[in-house]
Amino acid sequence: MSSHPINSDSNTTSDNDFKQLQLQFAAYIRDPGNCPPPQGLEARRLKVYRDLFFNNVKGFLDTAFPVLKTLYSDSAWTALAQQFFSKYACHSPYFLHIAEQFVAFLQDYPPTETDPAFLAELAHYEWAELYIATQVLSQPQPLLESGQLTGTQLESTRLQLSELAMLCAYQWPVQQICTDFQPAEPGQPVFFLLYRNTEHEVKFVQLNQATLLLLNHLAEQPGLTFPALIHTISAQLPGLSEQQLQQGALPLLQDLAQKGAIHGYQG
Template sequence: MADTLQAQLLCMSRHIRDPQANPPPPGVEARRLAVYRQLFFGNLQSMLAGSFPVLRACLGPEQWRALIEDFYAHHRCQTPLFTELAGELVDYLHARADPPGWVAELAHYEWIETVLLLSDACDPEDETTADVLNDVPMLSGLAIPLAYAWPVSQIGPGRIPPEVPQAPTRVLAYRGADLKVHFSRLAPLAHALLVSLQEQRCSGRDHLAALAQRAGVEETQIEPQGRALLNALRAQGVVIALAG
């Protein structure tokens, strides 16, 4: 009995996911199955539309619906949590090869806002006596340096570049004390410094020395700018300084 019920439920779920590729379960009216499909698919589409408003507007109603239908039919989510559903769509888009590259990157850019809004990261308290160069600056858990091939912060309906620009778009996303997520463009040095803070824990001077070596310049050439940048980001709460 249990095996029969399980088989019926699997048949029904496959049909609801992709009615074109899977036959309906026997003995269930097509009208009832359509109601179930509209219920499940409608809820899914509504939740994702709220997470990706710009992507949805850029694609238009038909392409957006086709995208979500394919996601619904073929992607197998690794989480049962509705709050993580947007991340599943991002994974699905990065795994597909056919959409233009800006689609996956724009989806990721929009998803980051949800990630930061829902984050429960707790940073250590900034030690006011610590110095950003001689002690240890660290990146807040509510800040993420990002880099995209496409200018995701400028893309919108009717504003899609025909090709990838030569220079990448570097962005800082962070949740401020106002509990809102903010995005700001980053210069190459600022992005490289924040990525360095994200990847390793050492003094600010060591971070700048490594960046100077990578760029083939003397540390003294970037140290003043690096110190000013670290202090400015510290004032925003993006960087926290700890006594070394």
């Protein structure tokens, strides 16, 4: 019986040709205005694929950033989506990941005359709400009753910020921006705690600098008791005594514990 040796060089060439074809196809799908179509593929069919991919991505952006979208004309919003689609490398097809990648893209995107100066911050604000709404817990978190945050129990209760919570700081009043209010200059910084409550609703709490400092320390150092937390931040707030800080912070922590934004420590 005769045998035919496998031509490894031929297979390698075919693999390389196929990979090259894939790269040309992807480049054309991303940016048909600047990338030539692969040879041998009909332009009409390529356009079908291109429209399918782009419209899917743009549809994700429309859903994830509804306020931002209303600040653009249809053509300008489509042009911004096209820049993202053509220039940014997304490595996941999931809707949430595409929205996150769009926010990352905007961090380095230089706004043009048609873009609002607050573009990147408003996009992050809208994405943060979506992220908290869809975040999945790594493990169940023990709820704290507000009564656990009073009296002697408070001395030993170790605390942590919920996985379903996020601290955000912005230079622009992102919570007020809409078609009728588009500030030209940033104002006073605004700070927020976003969290998902026990009814699975995303809530926003606007913070002052002291409460932001308190919750940021809790986020960075989970497991602190209330007295330890107060002691930690007191050095950064020399105008207030620890007793004053405790009196001011206790109602906030009680409220956030009752709503599920603060949990017992699980470390």
